[in-house]
Amino acid sequence: MHPLLSLCVLWLLPLALMLEENVPLGCVPRKSVHYDGDHAHLFHEEGVFNYSTMLLREDLDLLVLGAREAVYALDLKDISKKLASVKWEVTDQKKTECRNKGKDSELDCKNYIRILHKMKDDRMYVCGTHAFDPVCDYMSYADGKLTLEKKGEDGKGKCPFDPFQRYASIMVDDALYSATSMNFLGSEPVLMRSSPSAIRTEFKSSWLNEPTFVSMAQMPESEKSEDGDDDKIYLFFSETAVECDCYNKLVVSRVSRVCKGDLGGQRTLQKKWTSFLKARMDCPVLESQLPFIIQDTYRWCDPQQPWKDCLFYAIFTPQTGTLDVSAVCAYLMSDISRVFAEGKYKTPVPVETSFVKWVMYSGDVPVPRPGACINNEARKMHINQTLDLPDRTLQFIKDKPLMDQAIQPIGQKPLLVRRGATFTRIIVDQVRAADGEKHRVMFIGTEEGTLLKALNHNGEMFIIEEIELFQPPKPIKILKISNLTGQLYAGSDYGAVQVSLATCERSSSCMDCVLARDPYCGWDKVTGKCIVLSSSQRELIQSVKDGDASHCPNADPVKAMNHTVWQGGNLRLSCPLPSNLAKTSWELDNRPLKSSSRLEVQQDGLLILNASVSDAGLYRCLSVERSKSNQYKTTVAVYQVRIAPLDTDPTALPSTLTDGHYIPSLQALVVLLALCFVALLAWNFYKGHLPLPWKCGKKNGDQSQEAHEDRGLNSHTVYQDALRPALAEDKPLVLGTGSSNNNHTGEAASFSAAGGNDGPKINLPSPQYVRDESEI
Template identity: 30%
Template structure:
């Protein structure tokens, strides 16, 4: 027996074991609670750092042509169409003599548009500092003007918790006032209005996640700023979760109390518990991870998408409306307060908050927490639950062919992937998974809804993801419609970005909308019986000549992980051996009954198609000539190619 045949037989016996290892992290075929499509290297453009960054922030106004990136000791201004560096601002630590421990570096933590300049703050060697970058004039570079100390705006160390927000010329921030992380609270820190801060007892060891200004065009004096955070639970019993997730609010016009009582303190601060889970079972995802606020014309309809993790290694997305949040703040009783509620009600916005009566402000001071909890829109369960460890969320709105606007969740995993999840009805639909990096996690994420792009920051690079990658569903109208991707519709040019008149069914993915569905059904019927080489099915046939007794395998690509794949041969069906993005059919040793036509058939909902078609014929091995070097014939080439592929798979598994 020739050496390659011996290798083949050994591999045939171990292929299932190899496949089992490879499939450990791959989605299971036929399940709709996993991504329908897996993509790799689907980024358009990007910028690579010269030195990897442990922390980076970027400022990127939607639909802008430019983006500012803050790293260690620098701010870059990039042109977004080609990621060309327009300007570089060096912001090294000032007064390095105060550096006591660790590297004396200035990690940029804040970039905001503030008043007439770009406002930049950094750790500045554990002595937070802020600068203003004024726009260039007459082709001159930006002018950097040192502003003032950055305590309470930038943390002392980039790993410490912080956030910032600008509202109508005012700067709001949360960052520790001391290097030991103490005095962490949400403040109005600079701007036209009075600086205002929190009362010390309002929060316990908080981690601030996000802050958002919700406009009210008809009533601007009643506009609120919502703060999302988690804090330590005062209940220390073993069964209690160590964290409680919160939503708080303050009035935009709040100037603090009178000189006699609560001066420079928020007079409108209220907080409530933000819950996500199963109320009937008292099972909750309590650790808030990230927030995305989707603003609406009517402030009541503004939606809050909240990403939570749990103690049992699962993540969830719950959806809230600002109207529902306000309902709690305006009607709930105050936790621990048993007297008559004074008027005006605590938390009321007044143009001159200094005139609020002491009785109203006293309730805010001592009893800021609401008795009632803020539940999600679904109430009985989260909108989406997953075993993936998601770290960031963004939500885009897409107008489909049916003129309905659909929301698409963009979720970043801790392994460098983006999941695109459709919100259509009560059940989430996971459109796709895109692998952006194999080596690092996602630091930052910014959605450009107008351009339909997602900008993603890693330690080594910044990448742009095109959300309209319709060419991935290019095979047919049915494939395009089954994707249920509101960014894409079937037209005479194929699967293209959604345009009026295109073919689409985002809500259900029903292929009956396709004009070729009748012909498609004819093909379905043909696949139920053996099709020989003279068949007229419009699919290329791949022929292989294989000797008796050698192992052999066939492969076809997986177009959808929601489909079920089978191999059809002489009226018999056998299941697919899944290997990442391929379906295999393994023949341990070729026998006479193994020759003939094989079809790889996929079935998703009501759509069945032949993905790949093979014909195997017997190859006669000629007698080896009397020579020390065997001739490599067709069978040998096929066998050696298969050995190479399977060995390559084994190597790939061992290195990942």
């Protein structure tokens, strides 16, 4: 390693450790699971990229996966098994048109599958960017085959032109709701319903101002509604704030909503939304001066609870690159609905300067309320559809779609704030624990291709584990959960991967299983294993709330390993911790071991320097981990260390003896030297410095015959087989200096004895053995 680099590493290491110590406990994953390609279910097809669109077809046991110019039908239980596929490529003419518009023919001018939705007749609606000319089609799966109907519907407003532009879509009763751009340049953002009657937003900055769309969700607000309300479609996005009186552009997070039965206005807002309203979403993080920006949401609803109790989980990241912090905030559906139903509006007010200032509207609000769906109160006024709304109401909503009040998260703070890899996607699952209580587990994808499994209980965030899903790291672009299989599916540019929601097998002991606080897992005392809760009828040991491992049976004793070290030598005792939240504690002969200049306690081991007789004894490494209930100690490793005097006969010592080195290190060094020797030998064979073994017999015969025929050669030099072992009295190798090694050939090592009068010529450019120093 370069000396300067070494100094940099040594200088940065204390800083990194200091930062790690300052990170809150709840932000450190209890376990870090490295990528395991042998046991992961991974799907990737050579030459195909961007696996970022998924559709779960649990009715067909399929995961339908959309990629670049291809759609795949994969086995839901093992996605590495491809059941069917269909190619949807762009014609050469389309590629040429795309390239002529200034786009990259190999990157942009492809067909990226962006929309996959199931329809009522079991067909699938699929759309692709199609070389910056979006096209939609219908697709079916039957008899083990995927088939495109090739109807070629216009995809403008449904699917983005740009394959790398954020978008959102949802299918409700065979009507596609989409949020994307209407034109090639991406300058006309739109929230649109394509059928049965097309309707969209206005092209006004007060409606959508340079937005980045994130996700969409439907809320069945008409179910058991006392006032005859309509279902609504919610859109989450970020945009440049029109209401901000700032010198620079400020980006804020938004949620907007429209009514499912909206048909537009009769004269004002024809074929435009009459119910489009939007509000700001706040996720206060570390008293940041600039608001964090929404990146993804997930709607979670308990089927046994009313829709007002639904939650929206959202991830936020900074809008500047100075912070490497991500956050998760949760919003109650009733809070969002209340802002739209009862909140104040903002209105633009011209001021003396050239800009427009947005302030809270304090005037009279028209009736029916602007932006409200058609309900029983409107029907009493003989307004049965949006076409019947008065122009005063429509003009109000056309000019003032922005609400004054911002929507705050539950508890007025994030559920999770974490420094490190940027969050990209989130999905939530609910599981019933052994105590009968339901817990919501969050699965969060990151830019580095890792998956966080996190639990929030009574305001406390606990990260169970962080798993590497892709190697090399690729940002996670989509997450899906199947409750039928108990599996999670993640997509990236490189491929798609499948992991189990329950990873109980990673805990090898009862204490490790219980301290994980994983609601999916419990310790079975009968089988002595950490198993999935739903797979057992027996009572399992589990403590999700507190991590109480006091009910665990005593663990089996750990067998001691013998180590012997020379007096004055060095020895390292390993102690791999079962958890990132645990710390090591060492004992010597059942007494606490104190660290000193010769006994260095490390995070995963103990280093004994300049060993003396007093260092002999029984070393015990303990893992100490604190949960909410108590502090628990577990024996990880036991070592019996003996000190060998310097005058001890080496043959009488155990094979574990080390003198300032470790046996594994010596073995690794020997293997490394052997590999270097083989590589050097092969290089010499390749360059001709040494003859090949199968040519040795012939060459030696020829040389022997020449030696008998020509006695003019130097009798002090004896040429033997180039591969013979060197004798003890052999002198060091002599290298020829007449020419560069790059010019050596196999023939250069042989004699030039053509039988002429010039006499024999001897060339020694390659290594040869010399018997006498006078020859040098």
